Amino acid sequence: MSPAIEVEHLTRRFGAFTAVNDVSFSVGAGEIFGYLGANGAGKSTTIRMLCGLLKPTGGHARVAGHDVGHEPERVKERIGYMSQRFSLYLDLTVRANLEFFAAAYGAHGRELERRIGEMLERMQLTPVQDEVTGSLPGGMQQRVALASAVLHRPRIVFLDEPTAGVDPVQRRSFWALIRELAAGGTTVFVTTHYMDEAEYCARIGIMVDGRLVALDTPEGLKRTHAPGRVLEVRGPNLAPALDALRGEPGVLDVSRFGAGATVRVDPERLSGEALGRWLRARGVDPLELEESAPTLDDVFLALTAGAQRGED
Amino acid sequence: MDSTYAKRTVGRILAMAGKEVLHIRRDVRTLYLALAMPVLLLVLFGFGISFDVDHLDLAVVDQDRTALSRELVRQVTASEEFVLAWEGTSPEEAIRELRRGHAVAVMVLPHGFSEDVARGAGQVQLLMDGADGNTATQALAKAQALVDVAGRRFAGATLPAPPLEVRVRTLFNPNGRSALFLVPGLAAYLLAIVAVLITALTVAREWERGSMEQLFATPVGRLEIVVGKLLPYLGIGLLQVLLVLTVGAWLFDVPVRGSLVALGLGALLFLVGMLGQGLLISVITRNQVVATQVATMSSMLPSMLLSGFIFPIENLPPPLRVISLLIPARHFVTTLRGVLLRGNGLDVLWPQLVALTLFAALMLTLATRRFQRRLD
Numbered sequence: 001m002s003p004a005i006e007v008e009h010l011t012r013r014f015g016a017f018t019a020v021n022d023v024s025f026s027v028g029a030g031e032i033f034g035y036l037g038a039n040g041a042g043k044s045t046t047i048r049m050l051c052g053l054l055k056p057t058g059g060h061a062r063v064a065g066h067d068v069g070h071e072p073e074r075v076k077e078r079i080g081y082m083s084q085r086f087s088l089y090l091d092l093t094v095r096a097n098l099e100f101f102a103a104a105y106g107a108h109g110r111e112l113e114r115r116i117g118e119m120l121e122r123m124q125l126t127p128v129q130d131e132v133t134g135s136l137p138g139g140m141q142q143r144v145a146l147a148s149a150v151l152h153r154p155r156i157v158f159l160d161e162p163t164a165g166v167d168p169v170q171r172r173s174f175w176a177l178i179r180e181l182a183a184g185g186t187t188v189f190v191t192t193h194y195m196d197e198a199e200y201c202a203r204i205g206i207m208v209d210g211r212l213v214a215l216d217t218p219e220g221l222k223r224t225h226a227p228g229r230v231l232e233v234r235g236p237n238l239a240p241a242l243d244a245l246r247g248e249p250g251v252l253d254v255s256r257f258g259a260g261a262t263v264r265v266d267p268e269r270l271s272g273e274a275l276g277r278w279l280r281a282r283g284v285d286p287l288e289l290e291e292s293a294p295t296l297d298d299v300f301l302a303l304t305a306g307a308q309r310g311e312d
Numbered sequence: 313m314d315s316t317y318a319k320r321t322v323g324r325i326l327a328m329a330g331k332e333v334l335h336i337r338r339d340v341r342t343l344y345l346a347l348a349m350p351v352l353l354l355v356l357f358g359f360g361i362s363f364d365v366d367h368l369d370l371a372v373v374d375q376d377r378t379a380l381s382r383e384l385v386r387q388v389t390a391s392e393e394f395v396l397a398w399e400g401t402s403p404e405e406a407i408r409e410l411r412r413g414h415a416v417a418v419m420v421l422p423h424g425f426s427e428d429v430a431r432g433a434g435q436v437q438l439l440m441d442g443a444d445g446n447t448a449t450q451a452l453a454k455a456q457a458l459v460d461v462a463g464r465r466f467a468g469a470t471l472p473a474p475p476l477e478v479r480v481r482t483l484f485n486p487n488g489r490s491a492l493f494l495v496p497g498l499a500a501y502l503l504a505i506v507a508v509l510i511t512a513l514t515v516a517r518e519w520e521r522g523s524m525e526q527l528f529a530t531p532v533g534r535l536e537i538v539v540g541k542l543l544p545y546l547g548i549g550l551l552q553v554l555l556v557l558t559v560g561a562w563l564f565d566v567p568v569r570g571s572l573v574a575l576g577l578g579a580l581l582f583l584v585g586m587l588g589q590g591l592l593i594s595v596i597t598r599n600q601v602v603a604t605q606v607a608t609m610s611s612m613l614p615s616m617l618l619s620g621f622i623f624p625i626e627n628l629p630p631p632l633r634v635i636s637l638l639i640p641a642r643h644f645v646t647t648l649r650g651v652l653l654r655g656n657g658l659d660v661l662w663p664q665l666v667a668l669t670l671f672a673a674l675m676l677t678l679a680t681r682r683f684q685r686r687l688d
Contacts, residue, residue: 051529052529053525053528053529073531073533076529076530076531077531079529081526081529083522083525083526083529084522085521085522087521087522087523087524087525087526088523088526089331089334089335089521089523090521091335091338091339092331092334092335092338096331096334100327100330100331101530103323103324103326103327103330104324104327104328104527104530104531104532105530105531106320106323106324106531108323132338
């Protein structure tokens, strides 16, 4: 079976600015593919090109077997797209929104009614179907948006930061829906900047300044880009000591945030206790020193080192 | 293949139109704006604006004080046109009244007026306030006519009829009523504003909310979006035309003398052009506030100034007269006046309808083409 999404040297320039720079990857059918990056890294531009909304300036991409540059209309019929701001009609009821999108994708009559009933049930929206969408809480609006994007049973669905601004409980139940979709054979292409969500993805691509800098499973990414253990340090007057810490044997990476820092170490060469001793020897008494496995946050920090360090 | 394609297209257009109807039902203010505003403005303007000149204040200086002079004064002031505002014997005092604005005209009947009349050489002096040119011209003409009639009556049958006489008869609007002339212009003006404004607003709203991007990601084509979105407003617009004409007929006795086909066709083409203009504005601005301003300016000014609604086209300087040919409101005003007052049909009005068609086609082409470009 051919891959659901095939991207080769995809490039998009806006004047002198290159938003997406020579990106290549492919996504298999039924896979949950995560696309990570800071704001402005080129995630949304990539998604828009893959959905046939934006013409690539270089390279090409095939989605559901059709070239996005040459046959965008074919692509649109076969995919679902949930844009960054859930672009529902907030003044219409939940049902009216679903009916409109179902009709826009060509469903009508009894088939339309059946699918809407099914979808309302599946997204747990049946009790609010006649409510005005704008009066619903954010988590529910987001489920309505997902419902209208998958109502026509697309083979591939693109979700652009679907959980932005939604509380953690709602995010978790939303991800349960996404996994259910994928289990049913739908390919899910999702962008996010929540690293905990990225752990749910089968594979992850990381965008930095328009380039795809890494692409692997979450475990693979951690192994390659954030090996070792992570020590979280909190305490007063850390700053001068942390600067000296960089370059010590066994220290792989130091990133500061707020009043603390994460220090990634090679556990063979430097243990938590050793780091504590080292800090105390320099007059810093850490209030807290916690050891954990590296997360995708650490991967992301390692990859976006430099200008972006400390921003998030 | 072709018939399923057509069926799908119609289905998607209907989906768009249905959604738009729901928006309108949700936001009743749009409907109020569309239906109540033209009627309200029509009533205000129809009663408020009048170019008719009557009940003018007249100061009379009667130095003759004979039965004949008094008879002339009675005849002139008995008409609707003039009201006796002041009477005396001193021309200086009368002019002071004129200067103070208590009178717009002074009629002086000099000493010996009745003897002069008996000799066939009677003279009446009229002093006009020229500060308001339009009023002065009309008052002068009316006073002349009245004095003329009175003079002829005094002469009785003793004088032979003048060898040459001009008899003026105004056709189509014999009483020279402003309302008859204004209602068609007003209808075009109001329809233009409301149609352009509403479309500009609703389409700009989709851009602002981001739902336009969602629409573009569906298989609904640009032309389908445009047609589906405009259909309900076209319906509202035609309803407005009916409403305005009904109110015009009911309140101002505006007749419908000509071809209803020409009227309906003209209204339809004019509305499509206006909706297209609104669409083009919103596609370019993509912002409700800017779209509102551009829509108001671009529809209000030309359809008021260059349509013949208030200022006759013939009075425009030649360059503006040429530009006015590009203004759909001008052609629609001509169509309306032609059908309502002159009793014209397609045989006379086809050039106007062709002009309206061209404008509508141009607007829709430009708007759809601007629309074709993807998001960037």
